[in-house]
Amino acid sequence: MELLERYVHQVGRFLPRRDREDIQDELRSLLLDRLEGAHQLDRVTGEPEEEALVDLLKEVGHPRDVAASYGAERHLIGPTLYPLFTQVVRIGAIVLVAVHLVLLVLGAVTGTIPNLVEFTFDAIGNTLGYFGAVVIVFAILERQDVKINLEEEDWNPRDLPEIDEPARVETVGHFVGIAFNLVVIAVCLVGWRVGGVPVVANPWAETTIIPLSRGLLLAAAGLTAVQVVIALYVFLRRRWQLWTIIVNAVADAATAVPIFLLIIQAVETPLGSFEPLEVLMPMMRTAFTLGMVAVVAINLIEGGVKSYKLLRRG
């Protein structure tokens, strides 16, 4: 039954959230009906026989294909090509975002920082252009009735991942994390170069720099870089391991310390005619310190729980 649930869960991953649960219930019911009809349910427990279930799942098809068959009737890109289309879009988007972020970080390191607004619009324009080009190519392939066989010709239901697999890497979330960390590194390096955060108090004022500790900025950039390296390593391995979970959790927690100390420094610095309110300062310092402790604790607990789950699964 566990294999059946893994299969149904995998199908659900490719379905729109709105219909997911309903289709999953129906699919589960259908598969059990099929097994029952072929007298392949255990008479006592009502559980399916594993061999029969594996054969049935192979016959019904790869979870991605089953999910694709629930798509709309008319398609710009049909169920046959859609899985490949999403792969191409996803990989291309990841590469594009990564290239832009690396350019941003390189700019911060070498001091040739581009105009951020122009840079952002360029990045968005390039991404949309890429997406449009991929859609057009796949729409043409669809019209030409091109059939592309993906690797699941000999897929084995027994290889389906666990429903709650602590070692699994969620590609999109993973790359969002890397992108965010690269932005943090870029900001810290810019801050390290100029000795603080450049801010504009009002539209008529010139840019002023809130001075920040260069040591803390470098520490934040370095610890975030550790997380990026770990994330890239994990992506290449396609799995979290115990040591990567622990190092990542510790680096994540440790990064919170310089970041919060920098925030406290920034808040306490007078900006133009705005003086920090002395009465509020102790309260804000306490609030940020508590925030820092909470973030550190959450990261360590999260890493601990994930490690425990991984160890328990052996």
Add this chain to the structure above:
Amino acid sequence: MAETTEQVEKVIGELRRGIIVLAVLSRLSEPQYGYSLMQVLSQTGLDVEEGTLYPLLRRLEKRGLLESEWQVGESRPRRYYVISPLGKAVLAELVDEWDTIVSTMDGLLH
């Protein structure tokens, strides 16, 4: 020969896709769940894969031609589909169209 078989299979596939809606609507005057409907169709000589039938049932329901409800009184919950009043009206017209097509094709082919 292989090319002929391929072309024949392609056309048959298109023909079956066209008639399957009619076949499904015609068998749902009484409520049926997916697997029982597959068996009913199979017994009459029309084998339909679940990958085709289940999404089709959902689409027909979304178009208002079928109605469905989950029944939990049996060994496991099952979703039963039945033709809706709109579905009945559409089926009646489709049957007329079908008779016309059969008669026309009969004249063309024989």
